Amino acid sequence: MSTEKELELKFKNAAGKSRTITVRAPKDGLTGEEVENAMNAIVAANVFTSPGGDLVEAVEGRVRTTTLDVVA
Numbered sequence: 001m002s003t004e005k006e007l008e009l010k011f012k013n014a015a016g017k018s019r020t021i022t023v024r025a026p027k028d029g030l031t032g033e034e035v036e037n038a039m040n041a042i043v044a045a046n047v048f049t050s051p052g053g054d055l056v057e058a059v060e061g062r063v064r065t066t067t068l069d070v071v072a
Helices: 032-045
Strands: 002-013 018-024 055-069
Touching: 002 032, 032 055
Parallel strands: none
Antiparallel strands: 002 018, 002 055
16 A cells, blocks of 8 residues: 655636646645745746646645555
8 A cells, every 4th residue: 555645736827727736745744824825926936837828826725645555
């Protein structure tokens, strides 16, 4: 059995569509404030674009934890 974590950062782009940036193996103990600050910095720096335009709004940050069980 193994456990994997991913930090999913959800944004809205200029067309109003949802876009997600996924960070593998985020550090343990991230706070909501740290994630929010990072997402706002990404929007302010305007370093990512998407088919619907630039990322214009931070929507949600969440940690996804997946447990894998090998059965064979």
